[in-house]
Amino acid sequence: MVTIKFHGGGLNLTKEIMGSRITRVFRNFNLENRVHKEIGKVKPLAAPRHSSLQNNETSELSESIHKKNDPLLTLLKSVYVESREPPAQDLQPKRMEAEVRRPLKFSLPGNPYGFMADIRDVPKGKLSIVEALHVLNQHKNSPKTWTPENLAQEYSLDLKDTKGLLEFFVPFDIKIIPPKSEGMKQIKES
Template sequence: MGARVVRMFRNFNLENRVHRELSKEKPLAAPRHAVKSPASGGSSEAVEADSLNKKNDPLLSLLRSVYVESTDPAAAAAASAEVPKEVTVGNEVERRPLKFSLPGGPYGLVELTDVPKGKLTITEALKAMGGHQREPQTWTPEKIAQEYSLDLKDTKALLEFFIPFQVHIIPPKTDGAKQIKAS
């Protein structure tokens, strides 16, 4: 009820107030800052401006003769390392045939026949990690690295930090709640 009363007072004589506000004289804009006009042709400022904008042929020819060659110290240090990231033959990366593939081309994608050494497809990664999860004595990180032409350090990190298919069953807080039984 109070909102209706407030709205009545707020809207009372609204049109008259709007017309009165619009008919008031508008405030004038602030005057612009006075700018000095460009100096006439005989002043020293005009001569300096002309000399700055004009081409200086001797300096331009000296600039063209300068040749700078720089190298990144980090890239030079990486190039001198003995273990290359990818083994290349000419301009091509050395590749290995796929160990496993999904039948029938999932998602309508073209089936791959080979991958670069040091890389895995999703299917191969899941197969290797699943094998390691089921039989860690048989599928050691060393065997997986050798099988898929991977770096041992990367393989250990993959098996340690990427754990697929791990299911945690959280017990209910009350004894009366229904729970799915693991079979």
């Protein structure tokens, strides 16, 4: 049941006819003519082949590929491959010299997340996450005291890596922007 009401000179349709019924009418409008028009269109042509790839040449290429080549076959028969297993000691991965490690300079108190319990030291040239945040904070708070050279020396880091760390990684920074005018209302914390 479709109810049509005339209201104020405009047409007002109820919710029953809105939605899918109207879209179906527009979608199926003149469908058969549109299909015939699309079928009747000229199909796109395939791109022309390169002039070097003509039918004669492609058939010659396929024949030359499948043709037996006696000189190459005799050369292949003369090849001798000898395979030996490497000794068992060579299969073991070579251990590098004892890795130089340094104790942690800074860590979180306690064991809040459970995965930091075993970490007591780190390899030289590396930082733990907590140390990295501490280094960034030190440099941010006093850049004249904690220069890249001082940080590299203190934490046994490469100077180039330290400069990259300080240049490209920024600790969280909160900026409070004051209101532009006094007339604007602000939300007050309660």
